Amino acid sequence: MLKRFFYSKKIAPYIFVLPFIITVLLFWAAPISNGILLSFQDILKDQWVGTQNYERxxxxxxxxxxIFNSVKYMLGTLILLIPFPLLFASLLNSKLMKKPGLFKSAYFIPALTSVVVAGTVFRLMFGEAAGSLANQVIGFFGFSPIKWLKNAETSYFILLLVACWRWTGVNILYFLAGLQSIPSELYEAAAIDGASKWQQFTKISIPLVKPTSVYVLTISIYAGLSMFLESYMLFKGNNSPNNIGLTIVGYLYRQGIEKRAMGYACAVGCILLLIIMAVNLIQLKLTGAFGKEEK
Structure with missing residues (x-):
């Protein structure tokens, strides 16, 4: 009887997906539900406060x-970490590139580096002392030393630099996988018809790699809005000058861990979840990947 139950064509699919369902319920649905409930409470006073946390x-x-810092960072990463990796992936995928495996490894190595180590190294490189690497470079051209991490514009530049150094290689591999799934016959036919390499890239590569582009865009939006550790390590803590490096997750950490205002921190987390879901649903709708079947 038990064997017939497990080998049933109707029951077997549910058994196979059961581990995934249990994982989602335990580590996603339950924490989110608990966080929503806590966002309407004052944990320190152990009382229900309704919408006071959200009003605050x-x-x-x-x-x-x-929010402004996180959105600004996200937009910067989208501008840099989608078109350029796609272009680099196209170069690696072309027949003109010799030893592409070497370049793939070189691009991907930064992703294997710890964020803690990377943040520490970049903080030392862009230190305010005249002997720091960045100030030595600009000093060679006759410029005075800059306090890189105490200025909003320069610190934003460094955060984007860290993001590009760390994630360009990962996005290149995503786009490279998408480009390699395109039949080579399409490029050969286009070349016979007289299409240039740029026309092949814009008329064949970009349209057919759209599913990969949508995926990279989706995870980039999430990663940009949820960035925390890079800023934390770069500013050597969660207290940057005038909060120029403070992100939504950093503010959540400050309220929940540093100030132990867990209810207020949960409200911050719920707002972050809503923002990420709203932005991603809008971009999925605009790109035609959600709620609309492509012809």
């Missing part, structure tokens, strides 16, 4: 600045 967020200037 709307008038919290530091939280609004954290």
């Amino acid at each position: 967020l709307l008038s919290d200037k530091i939280f609004l600045k954290a």
Whole structure:
């Protein structure tokens, strides 16, 4: 009887997906549900406060600045970490590139480096002392030393530099996998018809690699809005000058871990979840990957 139950064509599919369902319920649905409930409470006073935490967020200037910093960082990473990796992947996929495996390894190595180590190295490189690497470079051209991590514009540049150094190789591999799935006959036919390499790239590669582009865009939006450790290590803590490096997750950490205002921190987390879901649903709708079948 038990053997017939497990070998049933109707029951077997559910048995196979059961581990995934249990994992989602235990490590995703349950924590989110618990976080939503906690966001309506004051944990320190052990009382239900209703929407007070959310009302406080709307008038919290530091939280609004954290949102601005996270959105600004996300937009910068989208501009840099989608078109350039796609272009580099096309070069690696071309027949003109010799030893592409060497370049793939070189691009991907930074992704294997710990964020803690990378953040520490970049903090030392862009230190405010005249002997730091960045100040030595600009000093060679006659410029005075800069306090890189105490200025909003320069610190934003460094955060984007860390992101590009770390994730360009990963996105290149994503796009390279998408490009290699395109039949080579399409490029050969286009070349016979007189299409240039640029026309082949814009008319064949970009349209057919769209599913990969949508995926990279989706994970980049999430990664940009949830960035924390890079900023934490770069500024040697969660207290950057005038909060120029404070992100939404950093503000959540400050309220929940440093100040132990867990209910308020949960409200921050719920707002972050809503923002990420809203932005991704909008971009999926605009790219035609959600709610619309392509012809």
